[in-house]
Amino acid sequence: MQQTLKRLAMVTGATSGIGEATARKLVAAGISVVGTGRNAEKLVALADELGPNFIGVAGDITSAGIIDRLFAAAQARFGKYPDIIIANAGRGLGGSVMESDIVEFEKILQINVTSTLELLQKSARLMVASQADQYPNVPADIIIIGSVVGRNISPFSAVYGATKFAVHALAEGLRREIGPKGIRVSLIEPGLLLSGFQEAAGYSDAMVDGFNEKFGPLLVGEDIANTIYFMLSQPPHVHISEIMVRPTRQDYP
Numbered sequence: 001m002q003q004t005l006k007r008l009a010m011v012t013g014a015t016s017g018i019g020e021a022t023a024r025k026l027v028a029a030g031i032s033v034v035g036t037g038r039n040a041e042k043l044v045a046l047a048d049e050l051g052p053n054f055i056g057v058a059g060d061i062t063s064a065g066i067i068d069r070l071f072a073a074a075q076a077r078f079g080k081y082p083d084i085i086i087a088n089a090g091r092g093l094g095g096s097v098m099e100s101d102i103v104e105f106e107k108i109l110q111i112n113v114t115s116t117l118e119l120l121q122k123s124a125r126l127m128v129a130s131q132a133d134q135y136p137n138v139p140a141d142i143i144i145i146g147s148v149v150g151r152n153i154s155p156f157s158a159v160y161g162a163t164k165f166a167v168h169a170l171a172e173g174l175r176r177e178i179g180p181k182g183i184r185v186s187l188i189e190p191g192l193l194l195s196g197f198q199e200a201a202g203y204s205d206a207m208v209d210g211f212n213e214k215f216g217p218l219l220v221g222e223d224i225a226n227t228i229y230f231m232l233s234q235p236p237h238v239h240i241s242e243i244m245v246r247p248t249r250q251d252y253p
Contacts, residue, residue: 008033008078008082009084092108188245191244
């Protein structure tokens with residue numbers, strides 16, 4: 001019989017967009033959350049708003065030691081390590097293969113791929129140990145935010161898409177490694193979504209307006225948070241390994 005236990009989530013990139021919406025959704029559902037992001041003031045505001053079931057750890061996900069700090073904060077505040085990981089932190093970059101800035105590409109490669117791999121490694125090792133005597137009574141989840149452009153080449157963000165192709169490969173590789181050990185590794189591939197992502201990626205207002213006109217209404221963070229919660233709500237033996245979520249009018253990518 002499945003046990004009803006208080007779950008604990010770690011959400012990276014929790015200060016805006018998908019991450020912020022997910023933190024709110026999970027806390028509202030009775031799940032405690034350790035959130036991280038670079039905006040320390042926003043984390044403080046979220047902690048004030050969401051109450052004792054949320055703790056924020058400020059820092060850049062690419063900084064040395066930040067991932068260990070997150071797990072230490074979870075243990076110190078809630079007395080255990082997370083059984084839900086939402087690997088959401090990332091950054092976009094506009095431009096084609098010929099035009100993209102190599103220096104900026106190296107930065108997003110570090111954020112989108114290397115730091116994600118480090119988080120997956122740490123969380124998977126801890127979960128494998130904890131699930132050895134718990135599955136199938138309790139669930140353990142690693143949910144990775146990919147992108148529709150990690151499956152379909154985008155004409156306006158091809159090199160960013162390359163980082164998401166890599167993330168998708170990590171997600172599937174990890175699923176094959178630890179799925180048999182009772183841990184669900186899931187990938188969500190959002191389509192066009194309104195958030196601070198567009199500004200950070202260097203998309204012009206005119207480009208975003210064009211997306212709205214052609215494909216709108218676009219997705220918002222709450223749409224992906226709802227998808228995450230749906231995945232988490234399944235019984236431990238049911239694994240939704242991959243979902244693509246697009247605005248209804250988005251035909252491509």
